[in-house]
Amino acid sequence: MHRKAKFKIYVTRREMLQVGDVPDHTLMLTELEGYPIDYTPGVAGEFVYRRSVGFHDRVKGDGRMHGYACTVYANGAVYSRFTGDKNGDMTKGKWEVDKGIGKLAGLKGAGTFTVKPSDRVGEFILEMEGEYEL
Numbered sequence: 001m002h003r004k005a006k007f008k009i010y011v012t013r014r015e016m017l018q019v020g021d022v023p024d025h026t027l028m029l030t031e032l033e034g035y036p037i038d039y040t041p042g043v044a045g046e047f048v049y050r051r052s053v054g055f056h057d058r059v060k061g062d063g064r065m066h067g068y069a070c071t072v073y074a075n076g077a078v079y080s081r082f083t084g085d086k087n088g089d090m091t092k093g094k095w096e097v098d099k100g101i102g103k104l105a106g107l108k109g110a111g112t113f114t115v116k117p118s119d120r121v122g123e124f125i126l127e128m129e130g131e132y133e134l
Contacts, residue, residue, distance in 0.1 A: 002131055006038035007037065008126075009124050014029070014030045028055070028058065030054050031053050035047065044076035044102060050071045050072070054068075065084050065091065066081070066082065066084075076102030076104035077104065078099075078100045078101075078104050078107055081096055084113065091115040092113070107133070108132070109130055110131065113127060
């Protein structure tokens with residue numbers, strides 16, 4: 001089944017360290033939470049909570065990232081992993097389901113995502129789409 005969703009996500013925690021090998025090379029660990037702004041409930045019911053943690057390796061703001069996300073619904077949850085590349089204001093990447101619980105037990109799925117800044121500092125728009133199979 002093909003699904004799309006759009007979330008507003010915001011930084012709840014961020015730690016950054018300078019690497020020092022070249023100017024503006026940083027390693028960053030982030031925690032983000034969010035809520036849907038365009039989402040149709042599926043078999044697991046209404047949205048409850050979304051949290052992700054990510055690791056970013058950036059030079060002058062751009063670079064590779066990877067992390068994990070958990071999205072909780074009224075009757076289940078899905079855990080996924082993601083990788084992406086930030087170039088300018090946009091991050092593009094791929095995600096894949098790690099596991100589902102509750103009504104999402106046995107869930108398989110993968111897809112793509114983009115993250116763009118919103119009009120507020122520390123807030124972003126996450127757009128996801130992909131194929132799921134239960």
